Amino acid sequence: MSVPAVSIGALDMTFNAGTRSEVTALTSIDLDIEPGEFVSLIGPSGCGKSTLLRIIADLQIPTTGTVSVFGKAAHQARLDRDYGMAFQRAALFDWRRVHANVELPLELIGWSKEEREARAREMLALVKLTGFGDHYPWQLSGGMQQRVAIARALAFRPKLLLMDEPFGALDEMTREHMQTELLRIYGELGTTVVFVTHSIPEAVFLSSRVVVLSARPGTIHSIIGVDLGSRDEDTREHADFFEKTTEVREALREIEGDHT
Amino acid sequence: MRSRVETVWPPLAFGVGFVGLWEGAVTVFRIREFLLPKPSSIWEALLREWPSLRIAGWETGQIAVAGLVVGVASGALLALVTTRFTGFRDSLTPMAVAINATPIIALAPIFNAWFGLTDPRSNQAVVVAVVFFPVFINTARGLTQVETSHLELMRSLAASEWTILTRVRIPNAIPFFVTSLRLAAPLSVIAAIVAEYFGGPQNRIGPVITQNASFARYDNAWAAIVVASAIGLGLFALATLAERYATPWKEPVHHP
Numbered sequence: 064m065s066v067p068a069v070s071i072g073a074l075d076m077t078f079n080a081g082t083r084s085e086v087t088a089l090t091s092i093d094l095d096i097e098p099g100e101f102v103s104l105i106g107p108s109g110c111g112k113s114t115l116l117r118i119i120a121d122l123q124i125p126t127t128g129t130v131s132v133f134g135k136a137a138h139q140a141r142l143d144r145d146y147g148m149a150f151q152r153a154a155l156f157d158w159r160r161v162h163a164n165v166e167l168p169l170e171l172i173g174w175s176k177e178e179r180e181a182r183a184r185e186m187l188a189l190v191k192l193t194g195f196g197d198h199y200p201w202q203l204s205g206g207m208q209q210r211v212a213i214a215r216a217l218a219f220r221p222k223l224l225l226m227d228e229p230f231g232a233l234d235e236m237t238r239e240h241m242q243t244e245l246l247r248i249y250g251e252l253g254t255t256v257v258f259v260t261h262s263i264p265e266a267v268f269l270s271s272r273v274v275v276l277s278a279r280p281g282t283i284h285s286i287i288g289v290d291l292g293s294r295d296e297d298t299r300e301h302a303d304f305f306e307k308t309t310e311v312r313e314a315l316r317e318i319e320g321d322h323t
Numbered sequence: 324m325r326s327r328v329e330t331v332w333p334p335l336a337f338g339v340g341f342v343g344l345w346e347g348a349v350t351v352f353r354i355r356e357f358l359l360p361k362p363s364s365i366w367e368a369l370l371r372e373w374p375s376l377r378i379a380g381w382e383t384g385q386i387a388v389a390g391l392v393v394g395v396a397s398g399a400l401l402a403l404v405t406t407r408f409t410g411f412r413d414s415l416t417p418m419a420v421a422i423n424a425t426p427i428i429a430l431a432p433i434f435n436a437w438f439g440l441t442d443p444r445s446n447q448a449v450v451v452a453v454v455f456f457p458v459f460i461n462t463a464r465g466l467t468q469v470e471t472s473h474l475e476l477m478r479s480l481a482a483s484e485w486t487i488l489t490r491v492r493i494p495n496a497i498p499f500f501v502t503s504l505r506l507a508a509p510l511s512v513i514a515a516i517v518a519e520y521f522g523g524p525q526n527r528i529g530p531v532i533t534q535n536a537s538f539a540r541y542d543n544a545w546a547a548i549v550v551a552s553a554i555g556l557g558l559f560a561l562a563t564l565a566e567r568y569a570t571p572w573k574e575p576v577h578h579p
Binding site for chain 2: 171199201
């Protein structure tokens with residue numbers, strides 16, 4: 064059996080423990096993600112899905128429980144740069160040209176200038192932004208900026224990609240296009256992806272498994288496997304796709320029902 | 324982008340119109356020249372007094388520039404140090420804000436006592452003190468007001484605090500810093516002249532203005548003011564130029 068890409072055991076996350084403003088964000092989370100999987104985390108706002116992603120990234124320390132990434136403690140995985148990360152806001156650096164933004168992680172790792180430039184060109188081709196390397200971020204549209212952010216997150220070929228609502232700020236058409244592009248890149252690189260979203264169709268279209276989280280306290284309500292085979296724009300109109308989105312929607316309605 | 328001619332010509336036309344109106348108003352309403360001299364009289368005084376005004380401008384300009392350089396450098400440097408050491412920042416920044424609220428010009432006689440009445444450092448110290456705070460406060464703000472997602476990205480890449488300082492905080496602070504330069508440049512000339520009112524050699528702009536005013540030679544006093552504002556404008560133009568070169572990534576915008 065292979066080492067899971069992400070393994071979470073008996074995880075609890077409590078903010079401001081012991082004070083009046085104590086909030087239990089997550090409780091008894093157990094989740095294993097296999098290498099090569101595309102897993103989405105979905106749930107009502109405040110269910111702690113972003114918190115869970117940040118815990119995997121070691122940007123947040125859980126109150127109790129274990130998190131391992133490729134068999135290492137999350138902290139060590141961060142220091143070893145085992146994952147790349149993309150945020151809702153593209154978080155590009157205004158003062159760096161597009162290619163220099165993509166090169167940033169490589170710079171931190173200590174690659175030579177030639178290696179960095181070659182990889183940046185390759186990554187920009189991958190996200191279909193060839194020829195935009197010398198632009199500044201403000202000269203690009205929101206969708207293009209997000210592609211640069213993805214190119215940056217993947218520049219050093221991490222085996223794991225963590226994405227926190229990366230298409231949340233984009234319009235619907237750009238968003239669907241970006242989803243197709245992400246699947247293509249995922250297919251080409253064979254990366255493991257953990258993807259936080261609040262969009263049901265987005266989760267179903269992209270994922271091999273959809274993890275449905277309930278709110279306050281955040282727990283795993285259900286895990287829905289999705290097998291749509293190879294996906295393209297037509298997939299969004301297939302009966303299987305409707306069936307799965309309905310299943311996820313029902314799960315989310317059940318959660319809402321528990322609270323009203 | 325608008326052409327250079329288009330950006331230069333409206334303020335130029337306004338300036339010429341303004342001077343024309345001034346000249347006309349003084350003539351038509353028979354305003355006495357010791358209240359408000361005509362621009363043409365000021366111009367004549369400027370040409371007549373040029374040998375001494377040139378020296379005064381040079382002396383005052385040196386004080387302003389020396390104070391500006393030291394003030395800007397120390398403000399930016401201290402901002403860097405305070406951001407690097409959080410504890411230092413928490414204790415120092417409120418103090419800096421408090422000191423900034425006190426009228427620094429009031430220190431001019433004290434500096435005279437410290438450095439000596441005729442030592443240029445007395446006047447330079449006032450300029451340094453006036454210039455320091457806007458630079459320090461603005462630069463510190465630029466170093467600390469960094470987007471959370473930028474910091475998280477750097478942390479996800481296991482970047483050290485030093486790397487975050489050089490790759491994120493300093494570039495983020497550059498626009499703040501150059502904006503403070505544009506504030507500080509004209510301030511330096513104001514501070515130099517006010518400091519000169521409190522003492523120092525008599526061949527500088529400040530004393531030239533007060534002496535001529537006391538002899539009712541208002542045309543000469545105004546000519547000295549023209550020299551002072553030319554120095555201020557020159558420094559401001561340099562600061563604006565620095566801004567354009569220091570932030571090449573900025574969308575081109577027009578400054579007043």
